[in-house]
Every structure is written in structure tokens, then in C-alpha cells.
Amino acid sequence: MSRYVLALDQGTTSSRALLIDHAGRTVAIAQAEFTQRFPSPGWVEHDADEIWASQLATIGEVLARAGATARDVLAIGITNQRETTVLWDRATGKPVAPAIVWQDRRTADACARLKADGHEALVAATTGLRLDPYFSATKLGWLLDNVAGARRRAEAGELAFGTIDSWLIYNLTRGARHVTDPSNASRTLLLDLRTACWSEPMLRLFGIPAACLPGIVPSSLGVSAAPLAIVDGLRIPITGIAGDQQAALFGQACFEPGMAKNTYGTGCFLLMNTGSAPLASTHELLSTLAWDVGGRRYALEGSVFSGGAVIQWLRDGLGIIKSASEVEALAASVPDTGGVGLVPAFTGLGAPYWDPYARGTIVGLTRGSTRAHIARAALESIALQSADVLLAMQADAGRPLLELKVDGGASRNDLLMQFQADVLGVPVVRPLVTETTALGAAFLAGLGAGFWASEAELAALVGIERRFEPGRDRGWALEHLAEWRRALERARGWAH
8 A cells, every 4th residue: 555645735935745644744845945026016926837847846855855756655635825827828738927826916906996896796695705806817817818819819728727726737647637626716706606616607707718717626536536647657646636725724624613723824814614505704704615525615714915924024025034933032032012013914905804905014113113023013913913804703603713723834933823822812722733734635635545534534633732822811902903903004005
């Protein structure tokens, strides 16, 4: 029997590959960063070929690190940055333009026009999403209208659209399969959330030809139905596919309604399992498909656009730290922010504000303010944005959250996790394995391939590393939230 599941975790700033054994342990990991492009204010692009090359390189590297070969891999699970939009030539497999990243805001005005024309209610009722440039449909529409001949060629079936999962599968199968799963499809503004099929009204609204769309397959597939990746000349079934945040929810074993997690990556993404039916939000959150594993499961989601990205900005933009790992000690060197507030709205604000015109803002500076105060304000901004989402989520769900499961790179920051517990007033639970996005992809693939037998078996593999209990009273938390919202008001609408 093959020893491992190979998880491919294609993120916003790097591609990674992990080998997961039957005990749910990460045996080896490989990572490759790739170029971030900012050609105009508010624009964010990736080279899709570079993404594929970086992901391919990690496969060879992770096998070498484990002393393994492709024969040791039973199945592949893919998880990916969502909404990022790739358009490529079916015949050559080459992108016709740079990929437009989920953070990109170039279609803000197009979304505003659709809102002004009264389309948002129908969009929300059909897709569970909002008219925002975050999602794929207006990005794809922009490519069709701005790349010479693209619309005509897409209508003729010569071009293929995909989110990053589709792009990787197309390349791994050498062009044999053009598919996506419901979790990724539900982030395009083109999927009917209740039927999990492409929506004809949404295709007409956004001017998207059906001929360029991928087929939709379950998030966990049996081997006989799975796309076959070619690795070192061997065919390995791709039996797990999910967008990164849904994969993290699965990897945290949030299998029951009411269970929630927050992933602290480039952005922060808080998801709550809502069961077998979508739950419409009345507090500016999203309803999304979580996965299709023997039946569809849905989630409420709140998206924070700049989470770990603010730490990257401290390093790369301001130069006040040399590596992300330095931020905790720097922030802990002062007892509080000294009145400094930082709103990291570098690419607008996500839930529950949905303001593409907001921009990053620092308030409360005095001559006594130091880089330590700014670093602490940056860390606190991550938790405060997440608190806004959680409060809205509890109101939508009509139930209090008993605990918040956390994962992602910044979840390893103890100062941030304790502040998160304090400001939320609920325990924050960090797992033994914080790379739960990749673990979720592996779990989905392993279920499909028979590596694991059930969700109960998977839940038993997820251990707790630390539990952060709230240590402040609610008056303290409410005061911090009130100051945060004062700062937010100064950041909103700035780009107008």
C-alpha cells in the first residue's frame, strides 16, 4: 500500500507540497515563493506559469526530502488561493494574460455600476456572495474585454477559465481535465448555491460564455472518477479538491454545524459550518459551499483581506522588522499600542464592511510613538478585524460561539492569539498541526482514495497544542472595539 497522500497547497505568496502519512503527520514539506506584481494602484497580478512551475518544483523537492518516489503516493489533494482568475489557451496551455489575484480591486467601478442598477439582491440570493471585485466573475469579464480577441475566442471554446485549482489540474493532467469543485466554484459569482450548477442568469449578468467554464466534480472523489496527475511518468489520482478556507475548515474537523475556525494567512478567513443548507446572512457575511463529500455542506464566511499581509508590509514596506518572526517580540516590548491604531485596508475592507475604496490608515501617532507601537497595532488589527466578523457571524447563526479553532502562519503568534481570545471573550484553540489547509486537502483526498475510512477517523487525528482562555473583562474588549471602529471610519471611502 502507498504510504502517503500528497497535499498541494497553492497560496497567495507561495506554493507548497506536503506528504501526509496515515497518522495525519506531515512527513516532509517543500515551499517555493513566487513573484507578486502590483502594476497599478489596487491591482495585484501573478504569472500563472510561474505558479505552476513553483508548484511542480515543490513536488519533486518534497519527495526527495522524504526519500520517497511517486510510487509512495496513493492520491493527491489540491487546495488553493480562491477567486484568483486565470484565462488560458486550451490548445497551447498558455495563459493569455497575467492572473488577476483575489486581492485585485480593478473592477470596483464595474461592481458599483451593477449595484447601482439594482442587481445585488439577485446576486446574493443566487450565489450567497456580494457584488465585490474580490470574486472571479468581474475579473474574468475584465480579461474578456481587455485582452485582444479574448471574448470571441472564449465564446468559441478556445479559451479556458479557471481558479487556481483548475489551472493546476489542467497542468498536472497535461490538459486532459478542465474541472473545479463546488467550494471553488462557489467563489466565482457564477454558481447557483442551492443546485451547485453554473447559473444561467449570472452568466448573462456578467457576460461570461459557458464554453470557457470548467466542469464541476465533488470535493472528494473516488479513484475511478478522479483526474489523473502525471508525476514522474506515473498516474496518480487527484481525489481531493477544495478552496483553501474550506479545506482548513475540513482540516480542523469542523464537521458539525456551529463549529468555526479562523485561518490567519495573507488574509484572515473565518468560517462556520451551517450544515446541509445555505444560511442567508443579514449581517454582510457570505454564504458559501464548504465541500461536497457524499453530500453538500455549507458555511458562513467572513473575509478579512489583510491579515498576515500587514506583517509582510511591516517587513517589506516599512522595513521595521527583518523577518515576520520578529514581530511578536517587538510588539511585546510595549504594554499596549500607546494610542496608535492601524487599519490595514491596503486593498479595501472585506466583511462586514465591503468597502473597496477604503485604504490603509495609521491614527493616533505622537512624538512618543515607536516602531514597537506600530507593530503592536498591526498585530491587534488582525484580531480586531476578525472580531468584527465573528460578532456578525454569531448574530447570523443565532447562537454564541463556544470556541474558535485557529490555524495558519500567524496563529503561531502567542501574543496575537491571546489578544484574540481577550477581545472575543471565547477560548481560542490552536491545533498541533497549524497547516490545516494542506491537511484538509489531504483528508479530502485520503477519504476519496480509501486511505481513511470516515470523518470520525479524521477527527481523532486532530490534536490540540494550546488553548488560549480569555483573560480580560468585556468592558476592556468593548473599549478596544470602539476605538477600532473610530479608526475604521477614518480609513473608509478614502480612494474616492
